[in-house]
Amino acid sequence: MVEADAMTVVTPTLDPSLPRRYSDFDTLVEAMEYAAQGKRGANFFNARGDLIQSVTWTELRNRAETIGRKLTKLGFEKGDRIALIAETSANFVAFFMGCQYASVLPVPLPLPTSFGGKVGYVSQLRMQMESCEANGIMAPEFMGEMIAEATEGMDMIFSGAMDDYLAVEGDGELRLPVKEDLAYLQYSSGSTRFPHGVSVTHQSLLANTHGMGFHGVKLIDEDRCVSWLPFYHDMGLVGTLLTTITCQVSVDFIPTEEFARRPLSWLRVISQNKGTLTYSPTFGFDICARRAAMRSSAMEGLDLSSVRVAGIGAEMIRPDVLKRFHDTFGEIGFSEKAFLPSYGLAECTLGVSFGKVGVGIEVDLVEEASLTGDRHLLVNGSEDNPRMRKVVNCGTPLPEYDIEIRNEDDNVLPENHVGRVFLRGISVMREYFNDPETTRAVLSPEGWLDTGDMGYMKDGDIYIVGRAKDMIIVNGKNHWPQDIEWAAEQINGIKTGDVAAISVPGENAEEVPMVLVQCRISDVAERTKLIEDIRKQIQASTGVTSLIELVSPRALPRTSSGKLSRTKARNAYLSGNLQALAS
Known part of the structure; x- marks a missing residue:
């Protein structure tokens, strides 16, 4: 893999040598093998917008195969779990894909910088590793002391940084997955005391990345993705990493902690590389607009006219924040029609519904009483009524899904009635790993998932109005x-x-x-x-x-x-x- 120097350039946006396939593969390994025949890849930047590392999918594929052989040599069996600390780096991508070549399950977990302190972080890491019964961990070298504390007394096959795995003498045989196998576990709830690992199969993953790439954002040859989202989050892992591999897109990453310090680095990388696709919770757009308002020179040299899709998800979508973002950055080319509302959750791999590309935000004005349970039949009105609330159209569900809105008695409601959202489709999780009781609470024998979200259907589109469950979402992270x-x-x-x-x-x-x-x-x-x-x-x-x-x-x-x-x-x-x- 290439460390950036003065001569290093990013991987290309266009690659005429490799026809695009929209995730029409059986496994993630097959998708990686195909992407490796082209010239595209992943690029890693710092908060100043400087290129730190550029690596093609070909190079990542080769490193992944090496890691897969090391894992089988070490004695990891099919289905074993390896906790993978989600550093925004080529090492993470290579190791995640290396697990696929050994049919071992990577379990992406957050860095300590995303947490409140060492004690809380070590406790969280320990509980999540115990939940998935991890028997291995790969973490950046600087975390050695915390990893030793978190894994004390646990039965580990191997623990270490990337170089420790690569230093293992000899190679084992590759162990390739089939589509029914699990590909990874996703801890998206943010839960520390009561963790739930979502079990995602290769089939579910490829179906969802196909739906998002082909139907959701409608990928075109000129597309290039830019992201600051963490790899332990479903939107960062599936939306901006695995979809770019399975649909052969070049992608530019800014570490989440760097974005937190310098939010405008996100826009700087979009501008210099002419990024067309990006995604964020509402708060990401909010923090950029606020930071730009603090600096008169914030937008010097920036040009956001290349942005075709600015997706929003992971929390309730706030139209006022998006309007402020457009008001701030419209003068440097950002189009309000680039906004693409969506709805998704880790229990469905990621994506459920998408708005219409090139249309922007569409809202429904609904009386508050309809949304708080006082009345289930919607009452529409005008903005002059103080009891009206703007509800964002989260778009049309992907073709794979059946969707039902149900009342408290589990009866299916017609359109324009608020109720609990239930989904069924290929991308719905198999289970919460090693947790049959919680699985039964949300997943019926017929495959219907109780999302815990409240919403309604209107003209075939879904509108999310809140949560029936008690989950608290802060800055896009669930608690x-x-x-x-x-x-x-x-x-x-x-x-x-x-x-x-x-x-x-x-x-x-x-x-x-x-x-x-x-x-x-x-x-x-x-x-x-x-x-x-x-x-x-x-x-x-x-x-x-x-x-x-x-x-x-x-x-x-x-x-x-x-x-x-x-x-x-x-x-x-x-x-x-x-x-x-x-x-």
């Missing part, structure tokens, strides 16, 4: 409330059941995590200290920065069976019926 609650319960004096983790509307309508804690302390100074202790504990354990409100004992609402009701707690707090104690 299970149970994890946050468990962290708070570790503080002395807080009992199990004293805590409810919810989300409340923040500035610009984004979600803000809030933790409601039943408090038995009367001294105001002690209450203030308790709030700070809870905040620090949650940050260290989960990486989440939360608002903390203390409430009276027995104030948190329960269901008829005595379980905590986060939905009722949230509604009570927002309506003013659940008052915070003085602190």
